[in-house]
Amino acid sequence: MVQKIQKEKKELIISEKPDHILPLKSGYSIEANKSNEPDFLQIKAPDGTICLNIKVSSQGPQVELQAASLSIKTKDNLSLNCKNFDISTHNNINLHSGGDVSLTAKGVIKSQGFSQELRAAKGNISAYANDDIDINGERILLNSPRPPLSK
DSSP states (O other), X not given: OEEEXXXXXXXXXXXXXXXXXXXXXXXXXXXXXXXXXXEEEEEXXXXXXXXXXXXXXXXXXXXXXXXXXXXXXXXXXXXXXXXXXXXXXXXXXXXXXXXXXXXXXXXXXXXXXXXXXXOOSSSOXXXXXXXXXOOOOSOOOSSSOOOOOOO
């Protein structure tokens, strides 16, 4: 069976049957195709799910990874450099550092949540601005206990 893909007014025809298949003892397989654009290398699960897909075209390589979990460990630095960086999770994002954390942007840093906490376990919280500091809220409590909500 042949799959047709429309891309920028050009029709690419990709054979669903790869040129080379290497079955592995685990039931997974490594498949490669160089007959049509784009070239690809895939690792497939026994159920046919593509776990690793590497496509190589005239625009460069594209890598897709699908796994139950992913762990990256390095003894030294890990650097990522890209045009845009998006992270999306279904639950939580946790960042841990044994040292300082620094966020720097040439544009605006925005933070939004249902509610937010800013807490210093030891030491001060400092706010500096080149211009005004605006604090807007229903109530602004400074060094005062939280009053009970009216019924």
